[in-house]
Amino acid sequence: MATRKVAVLGLGGMGGGMAHRLLDSGVQLTVWNRTAAKAAGLVAAGARQADSPAEAVAGADVVLVSLADEDAVEQVLFGAVCPAARPGTPIIDTSTVSPTYAREAGERAARAGVKRIEACVVGNPHQARNGELRVLTAGAQADLAEVEDVLALLGPQVVYLGPPGMAATMKLVFNAMLGAQVASMAEAVAYGERSGLDRDMLLMAVERSGFSSKVMSFRAALMRERKYEPAAFRTRLMNKDLRLALAEAAKVGVDMPVIERSAVTFTEAIDAGYGDQDAAAVHEMIGRHDA
Secondary structure, three states, X not given: OOOOEEEEEOOOHHHHHHHHHHHHOOOEEEEEOOOHHHHHHHHXXXXXXXXXXXXXXXXXXXXXXXXXXXXXXXXXXXXXXXHHOOOOOEXXXXXXXXXXXXXXXHHHHHHOOOEEEEEEEEOOHHHHHOOOOXXXXXXXXXHHHHOHHXXXXXXXXXXXXXXXXXXXXXXXXXHHHHHHHHHHHHHHHHHHHHOOOOHHHHHHHHHHOOOOOHHHHHHHHHHHHOOOOOOOOEHHHXXXXXXXXXXXXXXXXXXXXXXXXXXXXXXXXXXXXXOOOEHHHHHHHHHHHHO
């Protein structure tokens, strides 16, 4: 693995965590990020920093991208990477996009002469850095076999879900549930606090209760500590994923009124200035509205 050259494009919470994991595992790593300063820690640890996506992928055996949305994928993957990558280069795309876009992106990448590997990841930046993610994959299994060693470094569970778009679908299912859980917890805690319960005691009880989960416990701790930055999952990205899930569900005739109401809540949180804070900050917005 030490002789394999990997380029990581996009060093947000998840991308940066995965890059550190690969570097710690002995990969020859080149990194690029739109905000170059985010690469400083990786460069100090031994990664090479590229000045552009095209420079980053030149000579790479494997490319991994972790980008915020479909617009960013368009600009980076199709605007810069595909024209510069060597023919046949496998590109692991961990960006959360719609299943419709995932299918189209795979076809377009193939026409450009590269292999887009759909690999959605589930977890937080801490888990990304420690190789504890759950990796959801889809597409041609022969292409996945080319990068199974890289995917195995990201997490102990690499789950194959079928044809292109299926990993994106599963990721949106997970994030739809996450959004509803976080919004409902924020509302319930605001109700309890206004009714006289001690806020810290209430959130700690949620963390330790049978109603909790790893995800709920993690967000309850953020709410209790009021620690929303650096964001594990930004409010604006949560809202983006809920909107993608709603649009895709409508295509198959499924109404999701709970998810729709949750998306409205996160839109309001963005409007209130919490867009770049962790999604748990929705609790501050709800508490402020109810005060």
